[in-house]
Amino acid sequence: MKLSRKLVLAKAKAPDLESVKKLNCWGCNLSDISIFTQIPNIEVLTLSVNSITSLASLTGCLNLCELYLRRNKISSLSALSHLRSLSRLKVLWLAENPCCGTDPNLYRLTVLRCLPHLQKLDNQVVTEEEVALALTQGEEVTTPTEPVQNQPSTNGHPDTETENDPLEYSMDETNKIRKQLGMKPIPRDKFPSLSSPSTRENRLLARKSHTLDAILLLLKDLEEDELLVVHAATQNRLQMFTLNSEMMKNSLQTQRTEDIED
Structure with missing residues (x-):
């Protein structure tokens, strides 16, 4: 399911996408979040329990402070490279994604090496010692070669929505x-x-x-x-x-x- 403009405005109770600062889309069966290229001022975003595989659409969300992505389908930590420019991001919940692997220590150090400005990861406070250790023992995260979702159409208008969009309260x-x-x-x-x-x-x-x-x-x-x-x-x-x-x-x-x- 693609996150639509209509659903965003309904959940955020906002007049337009630029006014949206907090959004909770927990358990909405989302796989396409390309709409976030049009939501630059988002600060707190909950996308847990969905089917999201890419974070490319969040690259321009420079005001993002808290991001909840637990239980999605992010297969590689390379997806975190799209969050490197988000200097205000302090809270990240990524647990229960395929990218977490089988070694929780290596996973945590790798995330912190990529995003050393985090203050809380998976509901656990990040310490200065962890960040220092991550710089030497965490694996380097490379930028994935994936197309960026949610690019506006050539005419500059978002995709046309139909009246048959899936409803959140089905x-x-x-x-x-x-x-x-x-x-x-x-x-x-x-x-x-x-x-x-x-x-x-x-x-x-x-x-x-x-x-x-x-x-x-x-x-x-x-x-x-x-x-x-x-x-x-x-x-x-x-x-x-x-x-x-x-x-x-x-x-x-x-x-x-x-x-x-x-």
Whole structure:
């Protein structure tokens, strides 16, 4: 699947591609990310759990600070050569790609030799000692001879998109996540199709259902400290609902008292 302009703007809630600074495309079955030649101001990018093989399209993303690429199909560390010019890149998560090989120590030192400015690699802090060691023991990364994706068409306009672009909240995607969670799939007659005319309420229900499933799946990958952050945020959210509920209840009681007095 090719990451389209429409999907980027929908996920980032941005008016145009140049305004996009944060983007989360976790688990979207992407293989073509050529659109990033048109997103120069991206700062935080999540592309984990996809089918990406090339990073050539990220060469011009000079503001990129955090890049998450876990569980993709990057076969060689030579792909990292496209990130050398990204001097602001401090966080990289590349684990569970074929390029990581069988020697975790050599893999880490090779990545740090290519990208010595990293501060965190695969969720582990990079030390000065590691960087110094990488310069002598890490393997040199060469630039791959691969065509750059996402070149604009000759007329200067991006590829034309059709109304049949794959939708991020499809029934298949949702049921795939539910299966991994050990949950029952949603029957076809119970799932509101987003590709056909439907009510606004149905669209909202489908979005919420998919979001909940994705959150539950992501929880499996979080460490204790990260789970504590989620727990704190959830508590704050629940307290907000409780407060709003109490305010509404008090308001109704006040209204009833005024009606009785009248």
